[in-house]
Amino acid sequence: MKLSLSWIKDYIDLPGDLTLSKLAYDLTMSTVEVEGMVELRNSFEKMVVGFVKEILPHPNADKLIICMVDVGDGDLKEIVCGGSNVVQGMKVAVARPGAMIKWHGEGDLIELKKAKVRGVESYGMICASTEIGLEELFPLEDEDSIIDLSDFEAEVGKNLAAALGLDDVILEIDNKSLTNRPDLWGHYGIAREIAAIYDLPLKEVTPYLPHPSHSSNSKDDFKIVIDDSQRCPRYLGVDIEGLSVKPAPFWMQSRIWRVGMRPINAIVDVTNYVMLATGQPTHAFDSDLIKGHISICRAGDSEKLLLLNGKELNLSTEDLVIADEEEAVALAGVMGGAKDSILPETNKVILEIANFDALSVRRTAMRHEVRTESATRFEKGIDPERVDLAFAIAMQLFADLFPDMIVTGFHDNYPSPLVRKEIDVSLDWLEKRLGKRLSNERITGLLSRLGFDITFDADNMHITAPTWRSTGDVSIPDDIVEEVARIHGLENFEPKTIISEFEGPVNQPFIDIDRKIREYLAFRCGMTEIYTYPWVGDDYIKAILTSSDGMLELSAPPSPDERFVRNSLLPNLCKAVADNLRYFDEFSIFESAQVIFDKDFTAPYDSREKLPLQRRNVAGAFAGSQDDLTILFRKAKGVLESLSRFVHMEPLSFGNAEKPVWADDVVWLNIFEEDRGTVHLCQDKGTVHLSLRKIGNLALLSKKAALDCGIKNAAVMLFEIDIDSLKPLASRTNSFTHIPEYPMTDYDVSFLFDSEITWEKIYEAATAKMGPDSVLQSVSFVEEYTGRQIPEGKKSVTLRLVIGSLSKTLKSEEIENCANAIAKRLVKMLGAKPR
């Protein structure tokens, strides 16, 4: 909302030493956020009133003339001008060199310089309204017309802003900070608030007393009928004759324009002016076009209404309308109809100053998608008492502008008078909430400045809110805490240290596990964390999940093909992979976020709720070359194998149970958690067997899914696990083993195996005889190789044997013997060939 400082000063005298920035600061701290202040005169620097003494033809151009202009500094200036309406003796707006103007009314502001125009040097410019941003105050008569200031009393040479009364400051208020303060939507309300902040008197607005010559009340039967007093607590109608459609005086147009509205004609401008002054919307109907009396009622079902702006509405019985005897003529509190609007020949009107229910106006405005200044104000909840203020200002303006006007009818129908809010506040409680004791006098002083009435009874304070704060804004003791605190000055409350009792350490392993996983993936595994949206594109659902089954759907999604809410992190992760492959060949990323399933609805907090199943998941992707698939697979698998150790949780295991739909047919594993809750004995082997619960997958993205995601020429290993299934350990569980006293020997051996022999089998064979007393300490995988020197259908596998004894130094023969024994076993059991 824009506010004019000079307008505010109509209602309050500001102290001479109050700077603009102080005013803006104090308003921001105590009431509303002042987002900006614009000094209008800055836009008119180096622009003055000029007088055209003489007009000479331009030697080189038919359409141009040379004006000899007096700009108040003694000598005449030669200014080349193309204005169609320039005549000798005219007062014009002259932009001097250095002024910022809009060339031909288009584009950005540029600095005006002395220049030759078709061979003749021109000092500055005689301005058209579009060139200096005044087109709404001085509408162009034709394409080439310039501003005619002959009717203004300003002396030649005077700065243009001063001459036009534009020496004003515009305050820009953040509307969001005003939503709860319907009383501040106008200059008067803001002036009242400033008066409270600085404890200044507010100037009285004289109530309208009709001049005898203005009143005839010839229409005795003039009446306003309110059918729905809930939605229309008050409606004041005045029938006025003797008006005409003419421009409003310049000062009035100028004020309306300064705060962002467009001057239209004197009648409409009065209604807008009153709204801007008081925050109370008003409306004028051409009374010739109103049949019979006015009533405020619900619209008929499917009744049509053509609005002022040309939009035709299909009304419902939910809409409150202003109707004459025939039909709806206006949408109450929102917009007038086209039928009774002010036309060029209008000379009598019915002026409406009414109060409508906030919710009703808001619903109607929303239903028909009509946003107006009026609806914006009514929606906030205006108090019906404000009608009186608006009436006083409106009638005074009509009387000033139309000395011949006659009021022929008047009816103030006020069926639901406003009740002022009453609140009881305990002084002890107030002190506790404020953290500070203020004297009764101080509290009274602060609140009465805001219009509250207070009486004390021992510890209790009985407060009656002013009418303009009684429409919902102030209703409970906590509101009084705020009122006292903000007017006392929030900065006048000393900082208070926080006192707390020690209640033991914070211990939240299930919260911390998510962070541990993220830090492990980022810092130990070198992966980069990404954030994506919870909605998923249809393309990626199809590519990765094949269908949207089990996914919730948004009723108004960000875009039509992003309707579904993710039940897996993988689709968006794959999109991120595809996007990043444009810039990188090899990378790894992960995301930890919630996934949501359209099933298992529960009420974990309140029995009235039905919340869907929601789980924390973490998913990762490793993108790399298709040539190094084993390496890529081992990288991804290694991250998950070590996860439980580094994150301190129960171990995970891998196996094949159920292939994910997006996975390659061969390269996929399910991830299981060992579920200790359900340990049972397997009879056949006589060993304790832990039942396994599937908590995620690790797999290569299938060729088809990759192509559907737009991923070409890259292999992508993906994993996703359910964090909520993981079981964090209470503390670290690593145990200490003694450092061997005798040397351990690393012994690398390579063998050729048939391709289908798995590492698991090789490991089992190699470690088959390993026991507490054997010299073989461990067997590990070094590398696998297939390539030129390796025959078709074979692979070379290198193992590292760690051989040593805990009780002595082995002789080299003993080491060799151990290695040979393993080699023999591999040859015998798996058909290996030593390399």
Place this chain on the structure above:
Amino acid sequence: MREKLDAILQTGEEKIRSSETLAKLQDVKSLLLGKQGDLADILKEIPKLDGSMRAEIGRAANEIKGRFTELIETRREEINLKASEISPDFDLTVPGIMPLGGALHPITQMCYDLNDTFRSMGFEIFEESDVTSELYAFDNLNFPPDHPARESMDTYWIAGHDKGLGGERLCLRPHLTGASVRYLQTHKPPYRFVYPGRAYRSEATDARHERAFFQYEALIVDRDFTFSSGKVMIKSVLSKVFGRDVPVRMRVGFFPFVEPGFEIDMGCLVCGGKGCSVCKYVGWIEIMPGGTPHPNVLRAAGLDPMEYTGFYVNIGLDRLVMMRYGIDDVRLFRSADLRFLQQFK
């Protein structure tokens, strides 16, 4: 034979002296004293010599051996004492080998910084789910039934679950504040906790607006806690996170779930409060709403508002992180673009 020994002694001493590195010295040692060394050749010939000669040459050879051993040891110490045996051309400006290149998201980093700070003050961390109900998103928080935020133009409602009573109408949570009541209902007062998380609002996106954003709320509920203490809390937290004293101001603001409500601004760290384009030339940046939980919110959690009060803040992390690094487009956070994310290692 004698001459041979003298020659060995002479060249040997010379070789030892001219050895510049331990490796070279080791080579020289093998050459002189090793099994295939010059001296060894002599020693092999000794048995072939006459008795007296044998003794004399043997003694001389042993003397030389002792001499060499001594010289080598001396030389070894000399080399060890030298500052470096590495070529002075060694390039110190070659870049180091980077450790693993992973990174947490810059918002996660900020979230963890805040978690650590609040935890150090005894706050618990609370999490709740992304999908919530109208009951918790609005009703419990004192939003009037007709509040615009409830409209589908502001909130993402779930199709098929967007009718019925508050508990049955589901949406992607439009803010985190609803979570506070969940925590209050399941814990015992006094409360001190933070709840970080994602929130969603249906709006057009641009460099300053996002549909998904990250909020961080903190709530204290106790018998005696005023907004003046709240200001101290905010100031200490921000100063810890930004590593320097951060000016904080509270001004009046309106939010349905708090009363009194505040807008909390921090001094612009870019210009130090003098005014710049980041703070729109006011020296302050609006970073969070805050205030005392509205009595209706406390009631929804089963607390008596005349007995309990507290302080609440909701920090928009996207904005705070933008300020931390000077990021000018909020959409980058959810772009998953590694060219952006890898800058925050």
